[in-house]
Amino acid sequence: MGGVAEVVVATTVLESKEWYLAAYVPENVPTSDHLKLRTTKVSLEHNLIPDQHVVLQTLLISVDPYLRSMMTGRVGDLYLPPLQLDKVITGFGLGKVVKSKNSNLKEGDIVVNPYCPVAEYCVVPLDFLQKIDPTPNIPLPNYMSSLGVPGFTAWVAIELIWNPKPESNVFISAAAGGVGMFAGQLAKLKGCRVVGSTGSDEKVQLLKEEFGYDDAFNYWKESDFDVALAKYFPNGIDYYLDNVGGKMLESVLNNVNKGAHIAISGMMSQYNTIPSEREGVNNLMNMIGKEVKMEGFLCGTYLNRYGEFAQQMEVYLKEEKIIAKHKINEGIESFLESFVSLFSSSNLGKVIVQVAK
Known part of the structure; x- marks a missing residue:
């Protein structure tokens, strides 16, 4: 431009x-x-x-x-x-x-x-x-994007809510969307192994070839999310950034490790349905035995950290460590x-x- x-x-x-x-x-x-x-x-x-x-x-x-x-x-x-x-x-x-x-x-x-x-x-x-x-x-x-709501939302999740340790297993849904593409890149800069779900084969390639994801899958081609997550996370999920909710969240709870942390920034799969028809999550008991922390957040709550975010993101952009x-x-x-x-x-x-x- x-x-x-x-x-x-x-x-x-x-x-x-x-x-x-x-x-x-x-x-x-x-x-x-x-x-x-x-x-x-x-x-x-x-x-x-x-x-x-x-x-x-x-x-x-x-x-x-x-x-x-x-x-x-x-x-x-x-x-x-x-x-x-x-x-x-x-x-x-x-x-x-x-x-x-x-x-x-x-x-x-x-x-x-x-x-x-x-x-x-x-x-x-x-x-x-x-x-x-x-x-x-x-x-x-x-x-x-990178310096707007999507990038800031991703940064809040990765830097402030999680701050994951290197080699942690990170899963991100809607991974090729505005929030997901930055969340994956930020998690990679932390030294994590990152896998994303997305809605087309073209986006799977985008995640792996341009955004640096370790792996990705097309959720439309997966008949059983539990089986898919067990395949892509043989050692379990440590961190999950949820952008879609519904059945994917339920399957994540079947594949998390003890002490896993789930950050919820959106539930796109539920936005266009009335409350009585939304998909419920039937396995919340998994949170007890595995001591899972699940936290919803709004990036607006963290606006006092926007300056810190912008400064860091601008450096990443200039050094081409983050792409949009x-x-x-x-x-x-x-x-x-x-x-x-x-x-x-x-x-x-x-x-x-x-x-x-």
Whole structure:
């Protein structure tokens, strides 16, 4: 991706397309009946911009599975605040300052926004914005992947929750996805043996040839996860990063070692079903005899460590110890298609919508 073009503003009012939640999605994947695109107006009049706010032109939007859990309309079913009907959807994004009412940010500055409206332009407070200084060594899409929510989630699991010993046996599900590809690489840098599960033969090759996994398997080709895990982990599993839940989690509990540690960052296999139809885990008693620790986490809880993470990850990227693979879809109009694609096996790497260059 090349440099960021200068924004030329010839009017005091900008038209901005934005995605909003038109109807809740209790089950299955969202459609155009649930997520809709509309056009709004964003004023550049100085007096109409609140103090300590900026007008941003959105450059990139990270497309992440966690948003699905916020669309159900079931308050008790959520681990994050629900999205509101008729309100613009928000996610992790990268933007360029068009107008500013704060001396610390000027026009042309590039900022990361963890609560970025899925819109072409927006007016946002400075509270969570982080200015970045792009360099040729780190292309901008990396701020949505290796330096964004996926990379930070993987780092929290590997560095803060686990900190595994060398030669530990690590298993990662959804291993070719945004979180999985970085988690595996970080675990390898710790000296671990890492195996991943993914949804296609092409992704199996990607994990082994590009991301450095010791082994990987296509879960669609495995009729019995217990047998598969026993094959790939003859000495048992010490650490498991769960991104899918369901039957895979149940099989992991049959193959863990004493004192194993399971970190749960997502349960993609369960997002599109109503609670009464979700797959249960029937062998939790294994946690007692094997003294297993299972811990769910949100990377937002660890935002006070983001600076440490970013510093370490930037070094890894510059030294090419960590690589990222992106699926970049052009235009704000592609958001719905991009989001739905997360729940298939069609993507290789982190899905990003490029709103503007």
